[in-house]
Amino acid sequence: xxxxxxxxxxxxxxxxxxxxxxxxxxxxxxxxxxxxxxxxxxxxxxxxxxxxxxxxxxxxxxxxxxxxxxxxxxxxxxxxxxxxxxxxxxxxxxxxxxxxxxxxxxxxxxxxxxxxxxxxxxxxxxxxxxxxxxxxxxxxxxxxxxxxxxxxxxxxxxxxxxxxxxxxxxxxxxxxxxxxxxxxxxxxxxxxxxxxxxxxxxxxxxxxxxxxxxxxxxxxxxxxxxxxxxxxxxxxxxxxxxxxxxxxxxxxxxxxxxxxxxxxxxxxxxxxxxxxxxx
Numbered sequence: 396x397x398x399x400x401x402x403x404x405x406x407x408x409x410x411x412x413x414x415x416x417x418x419x420x421x422x423x424x425x426x427x428x429x430x431x432x433x434x435x436x437x438x439x440x441x442x443x444x445x446x447x448x449x450x451x452x453x454x455x456x457x458x459x460x461x462x463x464x465x466x467x468x469x470x471x472x473x474x475x476x477x478x479x480x481x482x483x484x485x486x487x488x489x490x491x492x493x494x495x496x497x498x499x500x501x502x503x504x505x506x507x508x509x510x511x512x513x514x515x516x517x518x519x520x521x522x523x524x525x526x527x528x529x530x531x532x533x534x535x536x537x538x539x540x541x542x543x544x545x546x547x548x549x550x551x552x553x554x555x556x557x558x559x560x561x562x563x564x565x566x567x568x569x570x571x572x573x574x575x576x577x578x579x580x581x582x583x584x585x586x587x588x589x590x591x592x593x594x595x596x597x598x599x600x601x602x603x604x605x606x607x608x609x610x611x612x613x614x615x616x617x618x619x620x621x622x623x624x625x626x627x628x629x630x631x632x633x634x635x636x637x638x639x640x641x642x643x644x645x646x647x648x649x650x651x652x653x654x655x656x657x658x659x660x661x662x663x664x665x666x667x668x669x670x671x672x673x674x
Contacts, residue, residue, distance in 0.1 A: 396450070396451065396452055396453050396477060396478075396481065397450075397481070398448050398449070398450055398451075398453055398478070398481055398485055398489075399448060399449055399451065399483060400446060400447070400448040400485075400491045400492070401447050401480065401491075402431060402444055402445065402446055402447070402491065402537040403447070404429070404437065404445070404447065405571065405672040406433055406447075407429070407447035407448075407449065407460065407462070407474075408429060408433065410449045410457050410460075411447070411449035411459070411460030412429075412468045414449070414457045414458055414459060414460060415429075415458070415459075415460050415472065415603070416603040418472070418473050419602070419603035419604055419605040419641065420524075420526060420605060420641055420643060420665060421472050421473035421501075421524070421606070421665070421666065422460075422472035422473055422603075423472075423524075423599075423602075423605050423607050423643050424460060424470055424472065424499070424607075425460060425461070425470060425471075425472045426602040426603050426605070427599045427600070427602055427603070428440070428462060428464060428470065429462060429566065430598060430600065430602050431573070431576075432445060432464070434576070435572055435573070435576065438530055439464070439468060439469070439570070439572070439573070440464035440465075440468055440567065441464060442569075443464075443465035443494075443524065443597075444465075445462060445463060445464045445465070446462065446463045446491045447460070447461070447462045447463075448460065448461045448462070448482075448491075448503075449461075450474065450475070450478040450481070450482075452475075453597070458475060458478070459472065459473060459474045459475060459478055460472065460581045461473075461474075461482075462577035463495055465494065465495075465496065466496055466566040466567055467496070467499070467566055467567065467643055468495065468496050468497035468498050468499045468670055468671070468672060469492070469495045469496075469497065469498050469499065469500075470500075471498065471499065471500040471501070471504060473501075474500075474501075474504055478503050479507050479508065480507075483507060483508055483510075483511035484511070484592040486508070486511055486512055486513070487513060494578060496566070496672055496673065497519070497670060497671050497673060498669075498670070498671045499665055499668065499669075499670045500668060500669065500671075501667070501668055502521070502667045502668060504670045505518075505669040505670070505671045506565075506669070506671075508671070509671045510674060514673050514674075515673065515674035516551060516671050516672065516673060516674055517671070517672060517673075517674040518669050518670070518671055519564065519670045519671065519672045520563070520564070520647060520649075520669070520670040521647070521648040521649065521665075521667065521668070521669050521670075522609070522646060522647060522648060522667070522668045522669075522670070523570060523645065523646050523648055523654065523664055523665075523667050523668075524643060524644075524645055524664070524665040524666050524667075524668065525643065525644050525645070525646065525657055525663060525664055526641055526642070526643050526662065526663060526665050527631055527641070527642040527643070527644075527660075527661055527662050527663075528661055528662065528663040529661045530612060530628065530631055530632065530635075530660065530661045531659065531660050531661040532628060533621055533625055533628055533655065533659070533660070534659075535593055535621065536621075536625070537586070537621030537622050537624060537625040538588055538620070538621075539586055539587050539588035539593070539622065539625065540586070541584045541585065541586050541587075541591070541625065541626055541629035541630075542569075542584065542585055542587060543581050543583070543585075543633075544578060544583035544584065544585050544595070545578060546575075547576060548578075548585065548592075549571070549575065549578065551592060552574050552578075552583060552595065553571060553574060553626060553629075555595055555612050555614075556568075556569040556574065556610060556612070558612065559610045564649065569610075574650055577597050580596050580600055581633065581637070581650060582598050582600065582633075582637075583595060583597040583598070583630075584596050584597070584626055584629045584630045585626070586622045586625050586626035586629070588617070588622070591626075593613060593614050593617040593622050594611070594612065594614065594617065594623055594625070594626045595610075595611070595612050595624035596608060596609075596610070596611040596612075596623075596626040596627050596629070596630040597609065597610065597630060598631075598633060598634040598637070598639075598642070599629050600637075601637055601638045601639040603635070604638075604639065604640040604641060605639060605640070605641040605642075605643055606634040606637065606638075606639035606641075606642055606643070607642075607643045607644060607645070608627060608630055608631060608634065608642060608643070608644040609644055609645060611623055611626065611627055611630075611644075611653070615622075623653070623656055624656050624659070624660060625663035627656065627657070628642075628660055629659060631660070643665075644657060644662060645668075
């Protein structure tokens with residue numbers, strides 16, 4: 396049983412791709428991130444080179460994977476317990492792991508890795524993964540309507556996604572290339588009231604039968620009026636129409652309002668994750 400680490404995306408996809416695709420819900424972040432790197436290049440998320448890894452069981456089967464796109468933390472999906480223990484040991488010996496900024500993992504795994512890291516660490520965020528069990532329309536329905544964002548909306552999308560990133564404390568910023576890609580497949584919806592945009596939501600390109608909703612953003616002065624629910628409902632329908640069999644999203648556990656909105660729309664909890672970074 397062993398971890399293999401590399402900076403070669405092609406080797407990673409060949410080795411770990413089937414294992415990740417076999418469990419697309421807990422591995423959703425890994426699948427969409429690897430897809431973006433494959434289509435937009437190795438620096439889609441930042442200037443530093445990404446790193447990749449996969450876990451091979453005793454019978455020679457690749458069972459799990461990880462990746463890191465600096466400055467973002469090391470990203471892990473569904474890992475066997477023995478893989479977490481082995482990764483904890485590799486933190487002190489594997490050169491490719493020397494510069495990581497933290498861990499984005501299922502909560503027990505993040506805690507175990509933080510304890511073995513050898514650095515003071517803090518929890519920067521706690522998130523809950525939801526899957527759509529059955530879409531429910533907002534009640535009462537918010538005023539306005541959803542429309543698909545187009546190229547002319549790019550300046551607005553850049554402004555609002557930057558505002559979202561600041562609010563949630565995301566490292567880096569959403570790039571123009573990433574937004575153009577989402578526009579190209581119809582992956583962004585705007586909620587309009589009286590012809591003016593007040594909220595947005597987007598969905599990832601369906602990979603392995605799954606699509607993930609996010610970000611969801613409402614202008615601060617327009618909050619509390621149901622626009623986030625309206626635009627999330629619209630973008631969830633759009634993700635199904637684009638071919639997703641499973642529609643997912645992450646919420647910040649510190650925000651009970653958003654968690655309540657998604658539960659009322661028919662989303663059901665799957666697992667909790669934590670982002671642990673250097674203190």
